[in-house]
Each structure stands twice: as C-alpha cells, then as structure tokens.
Amino acid sequence: MKSQITNALSDFFFEYETPRQVLVRNRRVGVVCRLIQLGVLAYIIGWVFIYEKGYQSSDTAVSSVFSKMKGVGYTNVSGSERIWDVADYVFPPQGDSSFVVMTNYIITEGQKMGNCPELPGKDNCSSDADCEGGSFKRTGHGQMTGKCVNTTKTCEVLAWCPVEDDNNIPDPPLLMSAENYTLFIKNSITFPLFEVIRSNLVEGIDNNYISKCLYDPEDAPLCPIFKLGDVVKLSGFNFETIAKVGGAIGIVIDWTCNLDYNVKHCKPTYNFHGLYGNPDEKDKARASVGYNFRFAKHYLEDKVQKRTLLKVFGIRIDIIVQSLARKFDIIPTLTAIGSGVGIFGVATVVCDLVLLYLLPKREFYKNMKFKYTDTQTQQDSESLGLDTGVYYTIEANARQVHGIDKSNVSACRSPDSIAAFFFFFKCILSCDDEENPFFHYLRGLNCCSPVDLTFILQDPDSEAGSTETEVSKK
Numbered sequence: 001m002k003s004q005i006t007n008a009l010s011d012f013f014f015e016y017e018t019p020r021q022v023l024v025r026n027r028r029v030g031v032v033c034r035l036i037q038l039g040v041l042a043y044i045i046g047w048v049f050i051y052e053k054g055y056q057s058s059d060t061a062v063s064s065v066f067s068k069m070k071g072v073g074y075t076n077v078s079g080s081e082r083i084w085d086v087a088d089y090v091f092p093p094q095g096d097s098s099f100v101v102m103t104n105y106i107i108t109e110g111q112k113m114g115n116c117p118e119l120p121g122k123d124n125c126s127s128d129a130d131c132e133g134g135s136f137k138r139t140g141h142g143q144m145t146g147k148c149v150n151t152t153k154t155c156e157v158l159a160w161c162p163v164e165d166d167n168n169i170p171d172p173p174l175l176m177s178a179e180n181y182t183l184f185i186k187n188s189i190t191f192p193l194f195e196v197i198r199s200n201l202v203e204g205i206d207n208n209y210i211s212k213c214l215y216d217p218e219d220a221p222l223c224p225i226f227k228l229g230d231v232v233k234l235s236g237f238n239f240e241t242i243a244k245v246g247g248a249i250g251i252v253i254d255w256t257c258n259l260d261y262n263v264k265h266c267k268p269t270y271n272f273h274g275l276y277g278n279p280d281e282k283d284k285a286r287a288s289v290g291y292n293f294r295f296a297k298h299y300l301e302d303k304v305q306k307r308t309l310l311k312v313f314g315i316r317i318d319i320i321v322q323s324l325a326r327k328f329d330i331i332p333t334l335t336a337i338g339s340g341v342g343i344f345g346v347a348t349v350v351c352d353l354v355l356l357y358l359l360p361k362r363e364f365y366k367n368m369k370f371k372y373t374d375t376q377t378q379q380d381s382e383s384l385g386l387d388t389g390v391y392y393t394i395e396a397n398a399r400q401v402h403g404i405d406k407s408n409v410s411a412c413r414s415p416d417s418i419a420a421f422f423f424f425f426k427c428i429l430s431c432d433d434e435e436n437p438f439f440h441y442l443r444g445l446n447c448c449s450p451v452d453l454t455f456i457l458q459d460p461d462s463e464a465g466s467t468e469t470e471v472s473k474k
Contacts, residue, residue: 022368026359029351036347044340053326054336059193061255061323065097071181071228075174077107084175091295091312097319100291101181101228103243104173104313108164111296112306116161117149124153131155166311173243173313179229182214183317186224187253187268191325194259200224200268215270222267226251232315234272245290246313248275255323266325275318291316 024030048054073084087093089102123140125131125148133146142159149156157163187200201210202222213223215230232239235249250273257266276291291314296307355365 022365024355024365024368026355029354029359032354033347033351036350037344040340040343040346043343044336048336048340055328055333056258056260056326057193057329057332058324058326059191061189061191061321061325063187063189063321063323065253065319065321066186067095067097067099067317067319068184068186069099069101069181070184071178073175073177073181077174089175089178089314091293091314098317100293100312100314100316101178102312102314103175103178103246104170105175106164106166106169106311108162108309110306111160111162111309112304113158114161115145115156115158116163117152117156118154119163119165119167120152120154123155123157125155126153160307160309164309164311169244169313171244172240176240176243178243178315179227179232179239181228183226183228183231184210184224185226185251185253185319187319187321189255189321189323191257191259191323194325194327196257196259196263196266196325198255198257198263198266200253202267203264221269226270228315231272231317235274237274242290242315244313246292246315248291248316248318249273250275250318250320252320252322255321255325257323257325259325259327 069086069090071086073089075082075084084102091100091102118140123131123137123144128146128148131144131146131148133144135144136142137144140155140157141163142157145156145158147156148154185200188197189199190197200222201224205222205224210223210225213220213225215221215223215226217234229239231249231251232242237247237249252271252273254269254271255266256269257263259266292311294309294311296309298305298307300306352369356362356369359365
C-alpha cells in the first residue's frame, strides 16, 4: 500500500501528459484549416486591436459646462418699442448646460384676479345650466362661477383677467434679431483613471483669440464662441421656421482622446443635432409642434396685484458632453491575445468534423485519432507479441480490406507500422502454419492471403498502391 501511494504521488508530480497528435496529409483539410486560422488572425488584428483598440484601457470623463449668451434684441409691437437683453430672453439665466433663448412671444399685460368670460370656442354655453359652478375644464383658464355670459356665449370663470388669447402666433417672429446672438461655451473635463484634466480652451486659445474668433467647422473648429444662427443652420434647421414656434438643438462636445500620444492632442470636436422642430418632417398634422412655456412678472398697481403674462416660444439648447479616453495597458493586451489564441481552436474543431464525418476515409481517420483500450484487446496484443498501437493498426487496416473496396484502404503511418511490415512478411511465409497464433487471427478475418496483406500495408496516397519500403532499426 505504501509503495502504491508513493508511486501515485511520484507519477502525479514527476510525469507530464500531452495530447496525442495525428499528422494528416490532406490538401482539402489543410486548406480549410489555414483559411480558418487566417480569418481568426484577421479578426484579432483588424477588429480587436486596430478597430476596437483591445490593447488599451478606457475611461470616461467627469465634466462641467458653463454657458453665456450675449446680444441685444429689438421689437416694435403696435408702436411700442422695446429692447431685450440677456436678462430678458434667456431662461434660466444661470448659464446652465440646458437653457432656452426666446425668439417669439405672446404677451398679455395688466392681468388681475377677478371674474371674466372664457374665450369663444372654450366652455361654450347657452344657459347657466351648462356652467357648473366650482368645476374646472381641462382647457379652461380658471374655476367656473356657474354663469353663462350672453355676449360671448361662454362660461364665466374666476381667473387672471383678461384671459390669454394664444390663437394667433406672431409671424414673422418678433425676435428675429436672435439670429445674431452669440453663445460662449466653457467646458472642463477630468479623466480620473489617467489623472488628465482638459478644457475646451486648449493651447493657443487666449483672451485675444476669443475676442475675435467665431466658430467655423473649417476655419475655426476650436473657437468656443458660436453664432446662434450658425448653430441652427449646422443642425439642419431654418432659423425663421424654428424661431416662430420653437424647437430644440443639441450641441455635442466630443472628447475622444488617445493618451498614448501627447496630452495636447486631446482636443474637443463640436457637433450639432436638431432634436425636434424639424421643418422637413412630412407629418403636417403633428400635435404640440415646437417648444414653448409661460412665465409671469408680478407687480402692484394702486395696491392691486397684477401681472404680465408671456407665452414664450424659443430655441432650447442642450449641451451634451461625450468622452472616451484610451491608453495602452498590458492587462487588456494579454487578455485580447489570450482570447484570440483560444479562438484558433475553432480551426481544429471544424477540421476534426470534416475528417471524422465528411471525408470518404473517415473510418480510417477515426482509428488513427482515437485509441481504444480494453481487456480483450490487451490480451490479444500480448498473445501476438505486439505493441497495442501496432495491434490496432493491423486490425483497423485488416477490417478495411475485408469490409470495403480495396481502392479506399488506408495504412497506418505511425512508426510502429515499420515493425508491423516485417511481421506481416513473416506471417505470409508461414500463413499455413497452424501453430502460428497470428494465423488464427487473420483466418478469423478471412483475409489471410499475400494479396490481402499487401493491401493492409498499402500507402493510400501512392500512385500505384506500392507498399512501405522504409525500414527503421532501433
């Protein structure tokens, strides 16, 4: 028992096992194998390393955006002139990454709390019974009092009076001068993994440059000052159309950086996208076209609280930061190489399927690839004085001679086949010797003849079916 344990431990620590390999000389299978390996190699180099940058680690940025509008607008409505500055037409005024620039409006001045009739077309009535006191209509302006106003044939409501009439939108837009407003964007980012901090005010952009530059995709792609009319145009919109009813535009600041190069090459690019309000849309029956909202300015007049209500139509601008930084890292490189080497195994699997299931000589290849062991086989090989591998070679080829057309018979190419060659000649010379144990084996297979044994040893790839002639001596 002790010796068995010692031997087992010795075998475990001091022996090495390796898979058995069979060299198959077949042009079709060889070409298929190399084509698959070439495809895998192209995938690893082209897709994993060149396109997907599998040799680099990546990180996204933490960013902050600050914006500032500049410009002055002028309106003249019914002889009432007015100047609009940044505090009047930008909402909210804090310089956030998302804001609205007013381009058109409907103003209702001098509203105060009281009872007044609804607009014609809303809450129509013919008698007081049609106006339920204390109730609300979803599209109404206030709470119904229960009275029907005969002059307008609408219900009376408790609301800010006079109620707003927004049926007629000014056309052309009142603030067409907004096309000349300018937008300044300041963006700072940090890539925490690589400890890199960048700003869109990159090298070469100073106060002198900013005071003169205006963004242009070709001439000034890094200038952080944008003309509102150019932004609308670059997003694919018509300024007059979007200014009338409003819309939304996205300004995307893209930071895609390869930090294997100098950090000064990490610079932003600007892209402009029309989000909604596109005049090219064919569906003219769309609901809720454009972008608008309401706000009110409250004041006291003769100790009475009043307000000025504005329905604002404007361009909503959303500044979006996209970022991706990459840098060489040994860990993803080794991972990509390891996964690629593993994919090379696909060639082996496919070629094995072709060999074992599709080729005409698949039975022969199966006998060459798989080595079966059992008690009866061991006894037969020992009784014949043969190595087990030689025994399987003899049996496999002999069965093929007996069971299939001789033109398809294949012989083993293992080193042991040389020894089997001389054993067969000995068998041929003594085939009638009933004391020869191999005589009974071949007689059982009905192939004990010099011709059959010649085919057992035949080289399937030779032109004339010649037998192996090389002799190996130990």
